[in-house]
Amino acid sequence: MxxxxxxxxxxxxxxxxxxxxxxxxxxxxxxxxxxxxxxxxxxxxxxxxxxxxxxxxxxxxxxxxxxxxxxxxxxxxxxxxxxxxxxxxxxxxxxxxxxxxxxxxxxxxxxxxxxxxxxxxxxxxxxxxxxxxxxxxxxxxxxxxxxxxxxxxxxxxxxxxxxxxxxxxxxxxxxxxxxxxxxxxxxxxxxxxxxxxxxxxxxxxxxxxxxxxxxxxxxxxxxxxxxxxxxxxxxxxxxxxxGSLNPVLVTPAALAERGEEIARGWVASVSGSAGQLCTKPGFLLVPEGHGLEGVVAEAAAAVAEHPLLNPRVGAGYVARRDAVLGTDGVTVLAEGAVATDDDGTVRATPTLVATDLEALRAHRDPVLEETFGPFAVLVTYPAGTDLGAVVGELFAGELTATVHRGSGESGELAGLLGTLGRHAGRVLVDGWPTGVAVTPAMQHGGPWPATTSDGxxxxxxxxxxxxRGVTYQDAPQDALPAPLQDGNPWGVPQARSGVGESAHW
Known part of the structure; x- marks a missing residue:
C-alpha cells in the first residue's frame, strides 16, 4: 500500500x-x-x-x-x-x-x-x-x-x-x-x-x-x-x-468471572492507534493457569496491519520487539507481523508475549522497558502473591495503574489501590487506561520516569x-494587579481573611 x-x-x-x-x-x-x-x-x-x-x-x-x-x-x-x-x-x-x-x-x-x-x-x-x-x-x-x-x-x-x-x-x-x-x-x-x-x-x-x-x-x-x-x-x-508501562493487575476473582472479556479488552487497548499511546497497558498480570492463550491469539489475529508513525518510531519498535523476543523465559502468544517499506515505514500487527514473575525478575532489564508500538507482555503470578508488593518491586513511576476485580471485591482492595496511587498518577478499576478524559479532575502524570514533575x-x-505565586504587602489599591484590587475588575473569586478572626482560632 x-x-x-x-x-x-x-x-x-x-x-x-x-x-x-x-x-x-x-x-x-x-x-x-x-x-x-x-x-x-x-x-x-x-x-x-x-x-x-x-x-x-x-x-x-x-x-x-x-x-x-x-x-x-x-x-x-x-x-x-x-x-x-x-x-x-x-x-x-x-x-x-x-x-x-x-x-x-x-x-x-x-x-x-x-x-x-x-x-x-x-x-x-x-x-x-x-x-x-x-x-x-x-x-x-x-x-x-x-x-x-x-x-x-x-x-x-x-x-x-x-x-x-x-x-x-x-x-x-x-x-x-x-x-x-x-x-x-x-x-x-x-x-x-x-x-x-x-x-x-x-x-x-x-x-x-x-x-x-x-x-x-x-x-x-x-x-x-x-x-x-x-x-x-x-x-x-x-x-x-x-515513559510508562501502565501495569494492569487481574485478581483471581476477576479472572474466574470474566477472564475472556478482560483478555479481549487488553488486546484492544494495546492495539489502539498501533500501540503508539503513552497509556498503552504494556503489562497484564494474571494468575497462573489462566487459560487465556487462545483468546489472546484470536483477538490479536483479528487486528489489521497498521503503519507506525514514522521510520524512526518503526526502527525503535523493531529493535525493542526483537530484544524482548530474544529474552529467556519469554514465550509468544501472538507473534504478529512486521514489514518495512522502501521508505522505512514499518507496518505491524500486534505482538503479545508471556512470561512469569520469576523470569521477569531475572530479566527485568530487557523486558521492563517501554516498547512503543503494538507490543505487550502478559505476566503470570502464583497464588498468594501480594500484587501491591510486585508493583512496588518491578514498576517505577507510571502514568496509570489498573486493577480488575471480582464482583465481591471492594473494600479489601483499599490497600492495593493505595499502593497503586503511590506509583501512578491515575489508578483505574475495571477499565483500560487508553482514552484520557479531558476534564478538570484528570491527572496525566506520575512519579519519575512517567513525568519529571508532579504535574x-x-x-x-x-x-x-x-x-507562580506573588504576594503584595501594603500596596496601594491603584498599584495592585486587577485580581487583587478590592473593586475586583476581573470579577474573579477572592478568598478573604478579615480582621479579628485569629482570636477565635
Whole structure:
C-alpha cells in the first residue's frame, strides 16, 4: 500500500531557523509577556475559542495533512482534532471562572494573634514565555495547539512551539491558523511562534527569555532536555511526560468471572492507534493457569496491519520487539507481523508475549522497558502473591495503574489501590487506561520516569505548571494587579481573611 504524499502548505516559518531568528522569536515572546499577563481572562478566553473555531473550520484540510504525515486513521484524527477543540474551550471556561488564580486577601489586622499583620494579597501570576516540544503520536492534542500550548496560553504565558519533525506540514499549517486567530483576537505580537529543528529547540531551552518548558516523548530525550533545563545558570521548570508501562493487575476473582472479556479488552487497548499511546497497558498480570492463550491469539489475529508513525518510531519498535523476543523465559502468544517499506515505514500487527514473575525478575532489564508500538507482555503470578508488593518491586513511576476485580471485591482492595496511587498518577478499576478524559479532575502524570514533575499535562490543573505565586504587602489599591484590587475588575473569586478572626482560632 503506497503512502500518500504530503500536501503542499505555506509555512509561517522556515524549515530551519538561524540563531538570529531564534533570538528574535525569544525576544518577541519576552516583550509580549507583560501585556499578555495583564489582559483580563475573558480576553484570553475569547482568543482560545477563536483558535478552536479556526481549527474546526479547517478540519478536512488538517485531517488530510495529518493522515498523510502520520499514517493515523481518519476517524482517530477527527476524534483527536475534536478533543483539541474541546481542550481549548474547556480552558477558556476555566480562566473565565477565575478560580485558577487562587486569589487570597488578608486584611491588615493590628490584633493578629502572632502580632500585627500587614495587608497581604496573593495571586498566581504567569511565569513568562514557555517552550513546548511537540509530540509525534498526537499530532493535534499534544502538538502545536495541544494541551501544553493551551495550558500556557490560558495561564497568560507566550508560547514558542518546537515542531515535531514527524508532521512538519501539519505543524506549519496549524501554527498559521493559531497565529491568525490570536492576532485577530487582539493578543499582543509575540504571543505565539513556531520553530523547527533540534538546534532551535536547544537554543531556546537555554535562552534566558524562556521561563518554563514542556515535553512529551521518550525517556532518553526527555532526560537530556530536563538536565539541560536544570543546568542553566538560571534553572527553569521542565515538565516532561516520558515513559510508562501502565501495569494492569487481574485478581483471581476477576479472572474466574470474566477472564475472556478482560483478555479481549487488553488486546484492544494495546492495539489502539498501533500501540503508539503513552497509556498503552504494556503489562497484564494474571494468575497462573489462566487459560487465556487462545483468546489472546484470536483477538490479536483479528487486528489489521497498521503503519507506525514514522521510520524512526518503526526502527525503535523493531529493535525493542526483537530484544524482548530474544529474552529467556519469554514465550509468544501472538507473534504478529512486521514489514518495512522502501521508505522505512514499518507496518505491524500486534505482538503479545508471556512470561512469569520469576523470569521477569531475572530479566527485568530487557523486558521492563517501554516498547512503543503494538507490543505487550502478559505476566503470570502464583497464588498468594501480594500484587501491591510486585508493583512496588518491578514498576517505577507510571502514568496509570489498573486493577480488575471480582464482583465481591471492594473494600479489601483499599490497600492495593493505595499502593497503586503511590506509583501512578491515575489508578483505574475495571477499565483500560487508553482514552484520557479531558476534564478538570484528570491527572496525566506520575512519579519519575512517567513525568519529571508532579504535574499533569491533561485537564485544567495543567494551568498551574505555568503560574507562580506573588504576594503584595501594603500596596496601594491603584498599584495592585486587577485580581487583587478590592473593586475586583476581573470579577474573579477572592478568598478573604478579615480582621479579628485569629482570636477565635
Amino acid at each position: 503506497s503512502i500518500p504524499t504530503t500536501p503542499q502548505v505555506t509555512s509561517p516559518v522556515p524549515a530551519a531557523m538561524a540563531p538570529a531568528d531564534v533570538e528574535a522569536v525569544a525576544r518577541a515572546a519576552q516583550q509580549a509577556a507583560p501585556a499578555l499577563a495583564a489582559l483580563p481572562p475573558r480576553a484570553r478566553a475569547a482568543a482560545l475559542r477563536a483558535v478552536a473555531d479556526a481549527l474546526g473550520s479547517h478540519a478536512d484540510e488538517l485531517v488530510g495533512l495529518a493522515a498523510a504525515e502520520t499514517h493515523l486513521a481518519d476517524a482517530r484524527l477527527r476524534g483527536e482534532l475534536n478533543r483539541t477543540q474541546v481542550q481549548l474551550r474547556l480552558f477558556a471556561r476555566t480562566i473565565e471562572a477565575g478560580d485558577y488564580l487562587d486569589v487570597r486577601l488578608d486584611a491588615a489586622d493590628p490584633g493578629f494573634v502572632l502580632g500585627p499583620r500587614p495587608d497581604l494579597r496573593r495571586t498566581l501570576w504567569p511565569v513568562g514565555p514557555v517552550l513546548n516540544f511537540a509530540a509525534s503520536n498526537f499530532p493535534f492534542a499534544f502538538s502545536v495547539a495541544g494541551g501544553d500550548t493551551v495550558a500556557a496560553l490560558a495561564a497568560g504565558c507566550p508560547v514558542v512551539v518546537k515542531a515535531h519533525p514527524g508532521h512538519p506540514g501539519l505543524s506549519r499549517r496549524v501554527a498559521a491558523l493559531v497565529t491568525e486567530a490570536l492576532t485577530a483576537a487582539g493578543l499582543p505580537a509575540g504571543t505565539f511562534a513556531l520553530v523547527e529543528g533540534d538546534d532551535a529547540g536547544r537554543a531556546l531551552l537555554a535562552h534566558p527569555a524562556v521561563r518554563a518548558a514542556a515535553f512529551t516523548g521518550s525517556t532518553r530525550v526527555g532526560r537530556l532536555l530536563a538536565d539541560a533545563a536544570a543546568a542553566r545558570p538560571d534553572p527553569i521548570p521542565f515538565y516532561g511526560e516520558l 499533569t499535562s491533561v485537564g485544567t490543573a495543567a494551568i498551574g505548571r505555568f503560574l
